Amino acid sequence: MTITSPQPSAQDGREPTSASSTDALAGTGPGTDEHPAIAEPPALPADQRATLDRTVFAIAAVVALTFVAWGFLAPSGLGSASGTALVWIETNLGWLFVTLASAFVVFVVWLAASAYGRIPLGRDGEAPEFRTVSWVAMMFSAGMGIGLMFYGVAEPLTHYVAPPPRSVAAETPEAVQTAMATTLFHWTLHPWAIYAVVGLAIAYGTFRRGRKQLISAAFEPLFGARRTTGPAGKLIDVLAIFATLFGSAASLGLGALQIGSGMEILGWAGSVGNGLLVGIIAVLTAAFVASAVSGVAKGIQWLSNINMVLAVVLALFVFVVGPTVFILNLLPGAVGSYFSELAQMAARTEASGGDPMAEWLRGWTVFYWAWWISWTPFVGLFIARISRGRTIRQFVSGVLLVPSVVTLLWFAVFGGAGIAAQRDGADVAGQATSEGQLFGVLDQFPLATVMTVLVMALVAIFFVSGADAASIVMGALSERGTLEPSRPTVIFWGVVMGAVAAVMLLVGGDEALTGLQNLTIIAALPFALVMVGLAVSLAKDLRSDPMVLRRTYATEAVEQAVVEGITRHGDDFVLVVEAGGEGTGSPGSGATAARSGQGPADRDPDGRDPDVRDPDVRNPDGREPAARNS
The missing domain is CATH 1.20.1740 (Amino acid/polyamine transporter I)
Known part of the structure; x- marks a missing residue:
């Protein structure tokens, strides 16, 4: 089992996911449009001059x-x-x-x-x-x-x-x-x-x-x-x-x-x-x-x-x-x-x-x-x-x-x-x-x-x-x-x-x-x-806390996707992160399971994009897993 994030494509029109969680979190905070699960605290004010209460x-x-x-x-x-x-x-x-x-x-x-x-x-x-x-x-x-x-x-x-x-x-x-x-x-x-x-x-x-x-x-x-x-x-x-x-x-x-x-x-x-x-x-x-x-x-x-x-x-x-x-x-x-x-x-x-x-x-x-x-x-x-x-x-x-x-x-x-x-x-x-x-x-x-x-x-x-x-x-x-x-x-x-x-x-x-x-x-x-x-x-x-929320989202999403993967594909499947619609269980995001072993030009039966391989990482059984995204 591997976890992937689909690359940008003309078919879905979505922007690519950042390659680094650190980059994704930078510059976020209260008052922005960022999700609370990836919000970072605002920088302390540069002006620390004392004002008497x-x-x-x-x-x-x-x-x-x-x-x-x-x-x-x-x-x-x-x-x-x-x-x-x-x-x-x-x-x-x-x-x-x-x-x-x-x-x-x-x-x-x-x-x-x-x-x-x-x-x-x-x-x-x-x-x-x-x-x-x-x-x-x-x-x-x-x-x-x-x-x-x-x-x-x-x-x-x-x-x-x-x-x-x-x-x-x-x-x-x-x-x-x-x-x-x-x-x-x-x-x-x-x-x-x-x-x-x-x-x-x-x-x-x-x-x-x-x-x-x-x-x-x-x-x-x-x-x-x-x-x-x-x-x-x-x-x-x-x-x-x-x-x-x-x-x-x-x-x-x-x-x-x-x-x-x-x-x-x-x-x-x-x-x-x-x-x-x-x-x-x-x-x-x-x-x-x-x-x-x-x-x-x-x-x-x-x-x-x-x-x-x-x-x-x-x-x-x-x-x-x-x-x-x-x-x-x-x-x-x-x-x-x-x-x-x-x-x-x-x-x-x-x-x-x-x-x-x-x-x-x-x-x-x-x-x-x-x-x-x-x-x-x-x-x-x-x-x-x-x-x-x-x-x-x-x-x-x-x-x-x-x-x-x-x-x-x-x-x-x-x-x-x-x-x-x-x-x-x-x-x-x-x-x-x-x-x-x-x-x-x-x-x-x-x-x-x-x-x-x-x-x-x-x-x-x-x-x-x-x-x-x-x-x-x-x-x-x-x-x-x-x-x-x-x-x-x-x-x-x-x-x-x-x-x-x-x-x-x-x-x-x-x-x-x-x-x-x-x-x-x-x-x-x-x-x-x-x-x-x-x-x-x-x-x-x-x-x-953002770290607690991320863990909660990750646990729920992966658990649901693993159940789907085992039900549809047995042990040979990958998890794909893509935008969620109604009924996905998590607002604005989703994790779904896809059959492993596809070619680059293949499609899943449900029409999703194929997983993207990372030649530098291999599964324990020697197969090339899908590309990871942190």
């Missing part, structure tokens, strides 16, 4: 500045109000965060494994914009750099000395495995799947469909273009700005806490107080604003590559001088425990453990899911911005698997070092705060002062690279999705982000970490609902 910017700016003023003038009042809201959310809607996180994992894995995985985030055959190494470095640095530095020792060690309720006894071999499994649950597939949902929706809409790089634009398949540019779309973009603002500010607060702890240990400052923390935030805010206005390719890519090298140096140092054999033994055990306990960890709710479980979830799982969701507007938009040219399968594989493997290695090294030190009697968990536990572990090794300075530098660069990505994204959301937001807008959101981070620390008081967690969960709730709509909209959008 005054409504989105004004609403977001006024509310953000009001929050900042409230926090500086009456931090106790803001803390009381946020605490009340948090209790209600966690009591009534904690299940929502737990359910959505696992649902997003299933959703993105399904997209990658299905036929949709072949769809490119751009034109057919378009090469990726960034090299894979730089792509991974930028994605990882913006995604959770500061969090890994802050919790690298703290979380596994905390779960080792105080395991989740109704699990295992503390400080036992079983507690080691549970601690690592719980940590990986919070930091690997689930958070990156949450990022992937937003990143895919934005990248697909922008580079494949030619839409603006806005959260609201991704809802066009559900609401239509008119509504996404109206009040509903503006509300979505405002919610995205707020989620970005609070999620990134929480990370900046964590970074300030850790840098302050390092300065205290080195003797560069006295007791870490709010004044020192606000000063650290002010200095680093100036640094990331300067980086942000330099653009993605210059600022963020350069800093991300530096950070990757420094992080590898730190991890190798701890691995070599630390408990090397224990870390190596921890790796396979951590992976096995993660997958064996995954269902149980994903099902933890207040109903499974009462008040102790509810309190534990508020401090860990629910906080993490809310934190990741609050980061998704800026991390998702940023990952989308750097992922042009990747297929959906490549995107999901890269976003889920590569950071998860790096995270596994990171927590095995630092968490293993912390657990080993605690097991050997150092009592790192009891002697140091969460932000100081990494320094407590480094104090057990040689070159502790040098490594402490390196950690502070790493946190500072993670601070800068993550924050400038966030300020660029908030600028883009304020300026109708432009890829290059104006400097004044980027600077404004950078300064406000630093101010919000300072307010969140002030609201927390002595328990600064609690203040960061509370406000992050509150800000993430409305955007969690936006993410559900994004997933539904993306699934609907993919069903009408």
